[in-house]
Amino acid sequence: xxxxxxxxxxxxxxxxxxxxxxxxxxxxxxxxxxxxxxxxxxxxxxxxxxxxxxxxxxxxxxxxxxxxxxxxxxxxxxxxxxxxxxxxxxxxxxxxxxxxxxxxxxxxxxxxxxxxx
Amino acid sequence: xxxxxxxxxxxxxxxxxxxxxxxxxxxxxxxxxxxxxxxxxxxxxxxxxxxxxxxxxxxxxxxxxxxxxxxxxxxxxxxxxxxxxxxxxxxxxxxxxxxxxxxxxxxxxxxxxxxxxxxxxxxxxxxxxxxxxxxxxxxxxxxxxxxxxxxxxxxxxxxxxxxxxxxxxxxxxxxxxxxxxxxxxxxxxxxxxxxxxxxxxxxxxxxxxxx
Numbered sequence: 001x002x003x004x005x006x007x008x009x010x011x012x013x014x015x016x017x018x019x020x021x022x023x024x025x026x027x028x029x030x031x032x033x034x035x036x037x038x039x040x041x042x043x044x045x046x047x048x049x050x051x052x053x054x055x056x057x058x059x060x061x062x063x064x065x066x067x068x069x070x071x072x073x074x075x076x077x078x079x080x081x082x083x084x085x086x087x088x089x090x091x092x093x094x095x096x097x098x099x100x101x102x103x104x105x106x107x108x109x110x111x112x113x114x115x116x117x
Numbered sequence: 118x119x120x121x122x123x124x125x126x127x128x129x130x131x132x133x134x135x136x137x138x139x140x141x142x143x144x145x146x147x148x149x150x151x152x153x154x155x156x157x158x159x160x161x162x163x164x165x166x167x168x169x170x171x172x173x174x175x176x177x178x179x180x181x182x183x184x185x186x187x188x189x190x191x192x193x194x195x196x197x198x199x200x201x202x203x204x205x206x207x208x209x210x211x212x213x214x215x216x217x218x219x220x221x222x223x224x225x226x227x228x229x230x231x232x233x234x235x236x237x238x239x240x241x242x243x244x245x246x247x248x249x250x251x252x253x254x255x256x257x258x259x260x261x262x263x264x265x266x267x268x269x270x271x272x273x274x275x276x277x278x279x280x281x282x283x284x285x286x287x288x289x290x291x292x293x294x295x296x297x298x299x300x301x302x303x304x305x306x307x308x309x310x311x312x313x314x315x316x317x318x319x320x321x322x323x324x325x326x327x328x
Contacts, residue, residue: 025167069169072242076303077223080232084225104231108169108217110238110303112176112245 004054007094012051014086015066020079022111023069024051062091062101069109076107143168147212150174154182173215173241180248181207203256203278203317210257214240221264223305236260239304243273246299247292247313253279255292256316262309270309273300277313281320289313 012024053065064087070079083105091101142150145165153165154175165171181204218236225232240258247255255277262271273296279288293311300308 023167025169067169069172072245072299072303076234077232077305080223080234081225081230084227084230084232088227088230100229102229102231104233106220106232107234108238109172110234110242110245111172112242113179 004056005050008050008052008054011054011064011066011087011090014090015052015068015083018079018082018086020071020074021068021083022071023109025067025069025108026051059099061099063104064091064101065104065106067106067108069111070107071111076110080105080107142170142174142212142215145171147174147178147208150178154178169235170215170217170237173237174211176241177211177215177244177248178208180245181211181254207254207256211244214244214258219265221304221306222267224267234304236264239300239306242299242303243275243296246295247275247277250288250291250295252283253277253288253292253315264306267305268307270307272309273311275311275313276316278317278319279315281318285315285318289315
């Protein structure tokens with residue numbers, strides 16, 4: 001298993017545990033996700049469950065993309081910031097000497113089932 | 118006289134619709150989502166449950182069935198054609214508005230941390246807030262303005278249908294307040310106005326159209 005795949009899974013677990021997060025979704029459309037999973041699967045047969053996109057620039061700087069669902073019981077900006085901070089904390093703990101990573105977190109679903117209930 | 122056979126209004130609302138672009142829902146159709154809802158979302162379909170667009174549409178379809186269907190039942194026999202057309206429009210809008218759309222930024226002190234909410238998620242939020250007032254159903258949601266630029270003023274336009282009875286001015290104000298509260302809680306959008314147009318009033322035998 002590659003280091004980046006390991007990191008992706010670690011980050012997915014961390015993000016899932018942030019209060020207010022209802023799900024961590026494959027980034028991009030389902031078609032792109034399936035294509036990515038197929039490529040990943042060629043490298044690691046267990047790669048299909050990777051959720052967080054981890055890419056590296058030529059200089060080694062990491063770029064992390066997470067797509068999440070958020071429950072409407074908490075303000076979405078607050079949850080997004082908590083996720084961003086949690087991801088950065090993991091990366092700094094893993095390698096504090098690495099170039100600063102770019103972290104992108106996108107809320108693509110707000111679970112509204114509690115609204116008006 | 119032979120009774121008319123049951124019309125589509127007596128089955129599920131999404132049966133009225135076909136031909137939507139499956140790309141709107143990550144390759145799924147609104148009819149598939151209706152069937153999935155019928156089955157209590159079991160067995161779990163990962164392709165649907167891991168698609169934010171499908172989840173937004175499922176939320177809206179569930180409300181359409183649970184809260185609003187009763188509002189239309191009394192009118193169904195009297196004005197079936199108009200209701201079918203109206204519901205088709207609502208379901209088409211649910212499907213179209215569930216697409217991710219534009220990224221709406223949320224601020225973070227660290228410029229290397231970029232936070233966004235998709236336009237589809239925000240439209241779903243607006244729809245839920247409007248539907249949640251009770252006695253009305255949101256038809257269409259539009260975010261007018263450049264939502265990708267922080268602090269840029271935007272205007273929200275929604276259409277709604279209402280059950281006969283409540284004062285429409287009061288109802289429109291309630292819808293406006295609920296939507297504004299939801300947007301202020303969950304986004305950093307600079308909302309200049311929320312415009313609510315009640316396009317239909319549902320009552321047995323009514324023939325009123327958009328106004």
